[in-house]
Amino acid sequence: MKVIDLLEGLNYTLVQGSLDGDVEDVVFDSRKANNTNLFIAMKGANVDSHKFIPQVIEQGCKVIVVEEDVDVAKNVTLIKVEASRQALAYMSAALFHHPSREMCVIGITGTKGKTTTAHMISAILEAAGKRVGVIGTNGIEYAGKVEKTNNTTPESYELQQTFRKMVDAGIEYLVMECSSQGFKMHRTDGIIFDYGLFTNIEPDHIGPHEHKDFNEYKYYKSRIFAQSKQGLINMDADYADELKNGADCPMTTFAIDREATYRASHMHYVREADFVGVEFNVTGQCHLDVKLALPGKYNVYNALCAIALCDMLGIHENAILEALKKVAVAGRMEIAFSNKEMTVIVDYAHNALAMESLLDTLRQYQPHRLVVVFGCGGNRSKERRYGMGEVAAKKADFSILTADNSRFEKTTDIIQDIKSTLVPLGGQYIEIDDRLEAIEYALSHHEIGDMIAIIGKGNEDYNDVNGVKTHFSDREAVDEAVKKYHLENS
Structure with missing residues (x-):
């Protein structure tokens, strides 16, 4: 060239x-x-x-x-x-001859919800018979392939190279998570999104190696609208009015608590032997009665964003309803096992804020006990350990403290830090250093009506100890425990 x-x-x-x-x-x-x-x-x-x-x-x-x-x-x-x-x-x-111009490109940004919303959109489009690619935290997915990435938004060269491969494979729609770092580091420059989606914003990723302050973080999140033909924003999010009014493209809105183009209401939390999720109604630009196979209000926001986008794309409501009824996102409120006696959930929550949000969501399903299996990463801020210990004491009925990428620290020392806030607040717990044994203990010692949350790793597939990564998956560990103790699935 x-x-x-x-x-x-x-x-x-x-x-x-x-x-x-x-x-x-x-x-x-x-x-x-x-x-x-x-x-x-x-x-x-x-x-x-x-x-x-x-x-x-x-x-x-x-x-x-x-x-x-x-x-x-x-x-x-x-x-x-x-x-x-x-x-x-x-x-x-x-x-690569501008491959993004040959697909409908959907960009999603926000502090939380990017991965789940992206996979909801993908599931709906695939249910409608469309050929879809996804790029984000869980990797690059298209045409039956899954490739790992180092960043939520890969480097621009890798992005454009991947776009070309997708176009050559016949992909029609690309759903892409866009991180604030991706915008700051120019990884998405030159891409015009057909639709730019904004889920929410909270203080995060602020520090010497990310964003200098919240205003910078907010600015780079807002950049999605400068690169989009059409915007879609959650009006219940903080700073929504400011971001909407400052956008450089036409804007459509969704919300639960405010008036919006698409609005969700009449939420009902459902826990059955083979289903944990939410039923709700959508009004406004379209009218739907939705049964969502993911728990919690924040997943209603994610689903509402996906519904609004797909309705704007002209996708038939049958595809929307069928996809959301069975949608699952690896490591994000993932139902790993469920029967009449217990529900086991695997989730990526690895800090106090995410942990509290998760446990509050599960508490709405009125479990007999809310049990949490978790640890904290080694060679990382001790504040995370103190925060998660405090949340466990206040929000869970029982905690199983275990390993989670101890790196170059001793698991026992990390657990001791967690206990320093958990114990004074009266938290009930047991220590089991080996994560597989901890998960097996949680399932084999369940009580009828328990909800068990295994958190911190999500769909991560390794343990990092002393610089060596060995294969480990929470989801696979649950499957092993189910077989070992002959537990009957729903």
């Missing part, structure tokens, strides 16, 4: 050389640079790859993009841009 064609949409300065040359690829890893590709120098969190430019030239690279002034030999084409990460996004889109 001609270098000049890669620069479409970018503000740049040609410092020296020619834009008429051809390159086969765009790279930002200096080790991959050679005489067939273009190298983009970027400032990373730990390394500034501008310092590798002499090495890159030695490897034969003749076209280099920078965001700092550098001196290079006269036979090297040098292009300067304002932001290298933005350049990577635009050039990657051009390299």
Whole structure:
């Protein structure tokens, strides 16, 4: 591809050389640079790859993009841009011939609910016979494939490469989780979302390596509307009016507690031997009686967002209702086992706020006992341990304290930190260091009517101990316990 064609949409300065040359690829890893590709120098969190430019030239690279002034030999084409990460996004889109323009692209942002909402939308579209791809926390999913990712929103080159693979596989709709970091790091630059969805916002991801303060976090969350043809926002969310009024695109709304284009009401929590979820009505732009196979009010918000979007897409109500009646999201309020005696749920909740929200939700189903199996990660803030210990004491009837990625700490020391807040508040507990044994204990010592929440890992499939990751899945551990103790499923 001609270098000049890669620069479409970018503000740049040609410092020296020619834009008429051809390159086969765009790279930002200096080790991959050679005489067939273009190298983009970027400032990373730990390394500034501008310092590798002499090495890159030695490897034969003749076209280099920078965001700092550098001196290079006269036979090297040098292009300067304002932001290298933005350049990577635009050039990657051009390299793969703008594949996002060949699909209906749905972007979802928010502090909570992105993963669940994305999978609800995917389930509805698939029920309607559409070919769907999903990119997010649970990985990249399309055409029967599942690929892991390092970030909720992958690097822009990987995104555009994946888009092209999806288009070539016949994908019609792409549902994509968009993190605030993804917007800040320019990973989504150059993408115009057909629909931009906003679930909610709460203080999170604020710190030296993420966002400097809440205002910055909120700003980058709001960027989705600057890149969307049509917006959809939860009007019950904090700052909803500010975000809606400041949006750069037409806006549609959904809510439970306020007037909105799509509104949910008459919620009824249902717990049966083979079903735990919510029944509710939708009014406004469409009228539906919904039975949702996920518990809690916040999942009603997620479902309402999915319903609104799919109604706007013209999806038939039968597909919406059938999909939501049986939807399941790995590691997100996932019903791992249920019968007349107990319900076992696997969830990703790994901090005090998420844990409290989960336990409050489950308490609405009036269990005989609310039992929680959890630990905390090693080499992480002790405040998380204290917070989760306090929540367990106040919100659960019984806690089983165990391992959860102890890393380079002793599980017993982590549990001791959890107990420092749990015990003074009168929390009932048992310590079982081995997580499999802890899960087996929870199921084998259940009482009729119990709800058991196994939290912290969600659909994570490993234990991290002393720098070594070994396979472990909470869901698989539940299955093993069910077989071991001959428990009868519903």
